[in-house]
Amino acid sequence: MSSELRAQVGQLARRSVLRTLRQPAQFVPALIFPLFLLAVNSGGLKDVTNLPGFPTDSYVTFAVAVTFMQGALFSVMNSGTDLARDIETGFLNRLALTPLHGAALLTGLLAGSIVLGVIQGVVYLVVGVAGGVEVAAGVGGAVVLVLLSVAVTTAFGTIGMFAALRTGSGEAVQGLFPVFFVFLFLSSSSLPLDLLTTDWFHAVATVNPVSYLLEAFRSLLIEGWDAGELALGFGIAAALFALGMTAAASALRTRLVRT
Amino acid sequence: MSRPAHGTETPGFGAIARAVAWRSIHNFFANPALLVPSLIFPLFFFASFAGGLSAVGNVPGFDFPSGYTAFQFVFVLLQSAAFGGVFTGFGIARDFETGFARRYLLAASNRNGIVAGYAIAALVRAVFTWAVLTAIALVAGMEIGGGGADLFGLYGLAVLVNLAATMWAAGVAMRVRSIQGGPLMQMPVFLILFVAPVYVPLDLLSGWIHAVASVNPVTALLEAGRGFISGEPTLILLAFAIAVALGLVFAWWSRGGLRRAEAAG
Amino acid sequence: MAESGANGSGAGIEAIGLVREFKKGPRAVDGIDLRVEPGEIYGFLGPNGAGKSTTVLMLTTLLPPTAGSARVGGHDVVGEGAQVRSAIGAALQEAALDPLLTGREHMRLQTALHGIGKGERERIGDELLARVGLSQAAERKVGGYSGGMKRRLDLALALAHRPRILFLDEPTTGLDIQSRTALWEEVERLAAEDGVTVFLTTQYLEEADALADRVGIIDHGKIVAEGTPAELKAEIGRPTVVAVPRDPDQREQTIAVLGRFGECAETDHKGGSVQLAGGETELAEVVRALDSAGIAIESLNLHAPSLDDVFLAKTGRSLEGAEEAEAEAEDAAAEGAPA
Numbered sequence: 132m133s134s135e136l137r138a139q140v141g142q143l144a145r146r147s148v149l150r151t152l153r154q155p156a157q158f159v160p161a162l163i164f165p166l167f168l169l170a171v172n173s174g175g176l177k178d179v180t181n182l183p184g185f186p187t188d189s190y191v192t193f194a195v196a197v198t199f200m201q202g203a204l205f206s207v208m209n210s211g212t213d214l215a216r217d218i219e220t221g222f223l224n225r226l227a228l229t230p231l232h233g234a235a236l237l238t239g240l241l242a243g244s245i246v247l248g249v250i251q252g253v254v255y256l257v258v259g260v261a262g263g264v265e266v267a268a269g270v271g272g273a274v275v276l277v278l279l280s281v282a283v284t285t286a287f288g289t290i291g292m293f294a295a296l297r298t299g300s301g302e303a304v305q306g307l308f309p310v311f312f313v314f315l316f317l318s319s320s321s322l323p324l325d326l327l328t329t330d331w332f333h334a335v336a337t338v339n340p341v342s343y344l345l346e347a348f349r350s351l352l353i354e355g356w357d358a359g360e361l362a363l364g365f366g367i368a369a370a371l372f373a374l375g376m377t378a379a380a381s382a383l384r385t386r387l388v389r390t
Numbered sequence: 391m392s393r394p395a396h397g398t399e400t401p402g403f404g405a406i407a408r409a410v411a412w413r414s415i416h417n418f419f420a421n422p423a424l425l426v427p428s429l430i431f432p433l434f435f436f437a438s439f440a441g442g443l444s445a446v447g448n449v450p451g452f453d454f455p456s457g458y459t460a461f462q463f464v465f466v467l468l469q470s471a472a473f474g475g476v477f478t479g480f481g482i483a484r485d486f487e488t489g490f491a492r493r494y495l496l497a498a499s500n501r502n503g504i505v506a507g508y509a510i511a512a513l514v515r516a517v518f519t520w521a522v523l524t525a526i527a528l529v530a531g532m533e534i535g536g537g538g539a540d541l542f543g544l545y546g547l548a549v550l551v552n553l554a555a556t557m558w559a560a561g562v563a564m565r566v567r568s569i570q571g572g573p574l575m576q577m578p579v580f581l582i583l584f585v586a587p588v589y590v591p592l593d594l595l596s597g598w599i600h601a602v603a604s605v606n607p608v609t610a611l612l613e614a615g616r617g618f619i620s621g622e623p624t625l626i627l628l629a630f631a632i633a634v635a636l637g638l639v640f641a642w643w644s645r646g647g648l649r650r651a652e653a654a655g
Numbered sequence: 656m657a658e659s660g661a662n663g664s665g666a667g668i669e670a671i672g673l674v675r676e677f678k679k680g681p682r683a684v685d686g687i688d689l690r691v692e693p694g695e696i697y698g699f700l701g702p703n704g705a706g707k708s709t710t711v712l713m714l715t716t717l718l719p720p721t722a723g724s725a726r727v728g729g730h731d732v733v734g735e736g737a738q739v740r741s742a743i744g745a746a747l748q749e750a751a752l753d754p755l756l757t758g759r760e761h762m763r764l765q766t767a768l769h770g771i772g773k774g775e776r777e778r779i780g781d782e783l784l785a786r787v788g789l790s791q792a793a794e795r796k797v798g799g800y801s802g803g804m805k806r807r808l809d810l811a812l813a814l815a816h817r818p819r820i821l822f823l824d825e826p827t828t829g830l831d832i833q834s835r836t837a838l839w840e841e842v843e844r845l846a847a848e849d850g851v852t853v854f855l856t857t858q859y860l861e862e863a864d865a866l867a868d869r870v871g872i873i874d875h876g877k878i879v880a881e882g883t884p885a886e887l888k889a890e891i892g893r894p895t896v897v898a899v900p901r902d903p904d905q906r907e908q909t910i911a912v913l914g915r916f917g918e919c920a921e922t923d924h925k926g927g928s929v930q931l932a933g934g935e936t937e938l939a940e941v942v943r944a945l946d947s948a949g950i951a952i953e954s955l956n957l958h959a960p961s962l963d964d965v966f967l968a969k970t971g972r973s974l975e976g977a978e979e980a981e982a983e984a985e986d987a988a989a990e991g992a993p994a
Contacts, residue, residue: 135770142767146756153755153796160573167581174599175589178449221749224717225812228740229768309431316438322445329441336442390716390736 136235143239150213151243157212158247161205162254165198169259172197172321179322186323187265187353195259196348197320199280200341202251203287204311206244211291211304214240218299223387233383237292237376244288245281252280264352272351275361279351282368283344287311289375296382318342340367403503410494410507414481415514428477428515432470432523436462440530443589451594456533456620463527464544464615465588468608470519471552472579478512479559479575486567486651495652505560505644512556513549520548535621543626544618547611550633555579557640564647567654582608591616607632665729665742666693666819666852668714672723675709675876683709685876686723691854691869693819696846698867699856700962702974706876707856708748711824714854715745728820741769744813745822750805754798758789758808761797762815769816783811787841803834810841820852821845827862839866860962860974872966879969884962891960891968893917894935899926901951912944920971926954928967 151158173191180188187193217223226236256264256273266272294304318341319327327333336342347364350357418424440462447458454461485491494504534541559575566574586608587595595603603609614629668691675684684706691697701707712718714727716736725732728742752761762780771779784793787807797805806826813821823842827835843866845851857863863870864884872880872887880887896916900909903925910927913919916937919929931937938957945952958964966974 138770139768142764146753146760146764149760150753150755168584171584171588171599174597175587175595176443176446177596178451178590178594179446181450182445182448217753220753221747221751222753224747224749225751225765226768227717228715228743228745229765230737230741230770231768309427313430313434313438316434316442321438321443326445327442328448329444332437332441332444388717388719389740390719390733 135230136232139231139235140239143235144242147213147240147243148246151209151247154209157209158205158250161202161209161247162251164205165201166255166258168201169194169198170262173262176321179326182322182326184323184326186349189263189265191259191262192264192352193323193349194321195255195264195352196345197315198255198259199252199276199283199348200315200320200345202248202255202280203283204308204315205251206247206284206288207291207294207311208304208308209247209291210240210244210288211295211307212301213243214292214295215299215301215304218295218386219301227387227389233380233387237289237379237383240292241285241288244285244291248281248284249277251284252277255280266352267355268351272356276348276351279347279361279364279368282365282372286368286371286375289372289379293375293379293382296379296386299386314339315341319345340371343367403500403506406494406498406500406503407506407510410504411510411514412507414478414508414511417481418511418515424477428474428519429522431473432466432519433526435469436466436523436527439466439589440527446589449590449594452590454591454616454620455622456535459527459530459532460534460619461591461616463523463532464619465612467520467523467544467548468551468611468615469583470523471516471548472555472583473576474516474519475512475552475555475557476559476575476579478508478515478556479563480569480572482508482560482563483566483569483571483575486563487569491567491651501648501652502645505557505648508560509553509556513552516548516552520545534619536618536623537621540618540621540623543623544615547615547618547629547633550630550637551611554633554636554640557637557644561640561643561645561647564644564651567651582606586612607636666850667691667729668697668725668727668820668852668854670710670714670723670725673710673713673720673725674722675706675713675718676721682721682876684713684720687873687876687878689871689878689881691852693852694846694850695868696842696853696855696866698863698870699854699873700858700860700863700870700966700974701856701873702858705873707858707873708824709876710873711745711747711822711854711856715743715747715822716740741816742818743820743822744816744818746806746809746813746824746826747822748824748828750802750809752797752800752805752808755796757794757796758784758800759793761808761812762793765812765815771816779815783814784808787811788837803830803837806830806834806838810838814845818851820854823853823855825856825858827857827859835862842866858974863962870962872962872969874966874970874972880965887962887965888960891930891964893930893932894957894959895928895930895964895967896938896941897922897926897928897954897956897958898941898945899953899955901953905950908948909945909950912948912950913941915944916941920967922967922973930968 169191173194177190179185180190256276260266266276268275291304294307298304317332317335318339319336324333324336324342327336343363344367347360350360440459444458446452495501498504562571562575585599585602586606587603592600592603592609592613610625610629610632614625617624670687670689673684673687674682676682687710699707699710709718713720714725714732716732716739719733727739730738730742732739759780762784763776766776766779784790787810789804789807789811792800792804797808800808810826827838830838842853842855846853855866867884869881869883870887871878896913898909898913900906906925906927910919910921913927913929917929917932919927922928935957942955963974966972
């Protein structure tokens with residue numbers, strides 16, 4: 132990366148992080164809401180651990196993986212609405228008048244997602260452990276959990292950026308939240324894949340990449356170190372990231388038609 | 391109708407309520423952005439909970455006579471009733487924010503008709519959603535143990551929940567008069583719905599969730615609804631008393647909101 | 656400002672046959688030719704929807720022209736976009752600020768993006784913030800700034816990399832008199848002392864009159880008049896009478912009577928207007944002629960030429976009256992344009 136590009140990425144990353152931290156109304160729900168659902172679901176579905184074949188006798192350990200995924204959803208909203216606001220206010224035009232590289236804009240914006248991913252990962256883990264979550268992979272596993280949280284949050288952040296660049300509207304980005312929520316539900320979020328007895332649901336969950344991201348988190352929490360599950364989880368996050376960034380870059384080229 | 395000096399008649403309560411209701415209903419059915427989510431989300435929750443969690447019906451101690459699909463149907467029905475009211479509140483807030491509500495305030499001699507109109511519209515929208523939801527549930531093989539009177543009771547409860555939620559959201563909307571009040575309308579409803587026996591009956595809950603659900607008024611509504619659908623009615627009096635009480639309390643709340651909105655001009 | 660390496664041709668603006676078409680609407684800019692000399696303040700005047708902002712977007716490389724060419728700061732806007740951007744600063748119609756950043760953080764970001772070294776950034780930031788009177792508010796988040804403060808910060812940001820050419824797109828719209836006057840003073844100083852070329856779009860006649868060395872009047876995407884304010888008014892030269900009959904049905908008759916005194920145009924005020932070839936002394940004759948024709952007059956106004964009269968003479972419409980009619984047209988056309 133040239134020094135100019137580095138400087139631009141640095142400046143925009145700084146701005147992205149500042150904006151994230153200066154909007155507690157945006158990131159505090161991203162912390163509290165998933166934890167609330169964790170408490171409710173693990174209380175309400177505690178007895179499913181009695182089902183034959185359930186991988187653990189601690190439902191909260193099973194369910195906390197969903198918390199990490201829900202956090203990633205909020206990342207879509209945060210990065211997307213921030214960028215949409217830049218477009219709506221004309222701030223993107225201001226940036227376009229500088230020697231800014233498009234790559235710097237996208238990369239810098241993701242810094243906010245990365246910081247959010249770290250904060251979420253740490254908070255969910257700490258609160259989860261306090262609430263009875265067990266991390267079978269130990270301290271090292273906990274670190275990898277946070278890294279996986281960052282990877283997933285960042286990958287979903289690119290989708291938010293694409294949505295913002297494509298639509299130019301904060302409202303349209305907000306409208307994605309229920310769509311992603313649905314996507315999260317149609318997975319192994321509440322029960323393991325092999326305990327989904329409804330055929331169509333099982334079929335959808337099997338092809339839903341979210342199921343495999345959840346399995347990656349769960350492998351660290353329930354089983355310990357499972358290289359295959361982890362590779363698949365990080366691989367899916369990387370693939371989502373690549374897809375999202377490509378789509379966002381294409382949308383940026385259309386939106387930033389400077390000559 | 392009242393007759394002012396210049397001789398034209400000003401619309402009374404009924405006319406205002408009808409006019410407000412007509413606009414909301416018309417906009418709902420004419421606008422896919424409003425219509426589609428209000429159908430999709432209850433259907434989606436039903437599919438996820440009843441479909442995705444169907445194995446919960448095999449948990450030892452779960453002995454609901456009509457099966458897990460019917461068990462979850464009741465929750466989704468009441469949830470859609472509640473959120474239908476909340477989304478009506480969003481519409482009220484938007485009307486105030488854009489200034490459209492001022493038209494109503496100027497035109498209506500009896501402004502309670504405005505709130506009544508919104509409530510009627512919310513109910514019409516909810517009934518439409520329930521019709522679709524019920525049809526899908528039946529196609530999916532939901533068993534109904536209850537008879538006509540039981541189902542009347544179930545849907546009657548849903549009507550009351552819808553009205554109560556609409557009044558709650560209307561009260562917030564008329565105080566905040568901005569769509570920024572959306573989370574304030576939505577979050578308490580979401581929280582109170584989910585700290586209830588959503589996935590399993592009350593007696594299969596334990597720990598803090600059991601303690602909270604035991605005192606949560608929504609629990610009585612759910613248990614009564616599930617009793618109706620399974621043909622083993624329970625807690626009927628308590629459930630209806632709670633539903634009516636909530637409706638009255640929130641009606642008073644929304645009336646206060648209307649006074650605030652009037653004072654703000 | 657001239658010390659940044661500009662020569663005579665390096666700080667000018669030239670457009671030849673500039674066109675911009677949008678998919679959904681008419682041509683927003685329909686063949687504009689203009690030339691702005693280095694150090695000049697050029698006022699681009701026209702109603703809403705005339706094509707002012709679209710022209711600015713093309714000259715600042717944010718929108719490619721459909722046809723024609725333009726050179727800004729000696730560089731082609733299409734082929735040498737990056738060079739153009741390094742030579743210009745722009746404060747566009749929206750203030751385009753981040754409410755969560757402070758004024759100083761905006762300056763830091765802007766200077767850094769232009770590749771200005773760390774040490775210089777602070778110095779330039781301090782200087783420009785002081786110049787626009789925002790030193791005290793520099794550490795406050797922009798979300799708490801007034802409209803005037805936001806516009807001043809916008810101007811400071813546009814000057815961050817010491818451009819030779821400055822584009823200001825309706826910079827005083829929505830500002831109070833004090834803020835507007837302060838901005839005018841700064842623009843005049845930039846041109847007079849720093850030699851900055853200023854391309855200013857406005858819908859305010861008095862702004863163009865007060866600030867601009869030369870004015871171009873645009874309507875329906877075409878330049879309909881160009882020159883110094885004095886030249887343009889002298890072209891009209893003669894006082895204008897505007898007569899509005901009490902009975903709208905007598906409008907045609909009114910226009911016919913006025914036509915005896917010179918070239919008559921219809922007005923939006925439901926009457927007619929005529930420039931009196933013989934000067935103000937002809938007013939009495941006009942009144943007698945209208946009276947003899949049995950036309951009862953609602954209003955009769957005589958006024959000295961203004962830029963609005965120039966617009967009226969060139970387009971048959973008043974600048975103010977044209978706004979409502981054109982607003983929808985530009986909105987529809989601009990929907991086809993990216994942000």
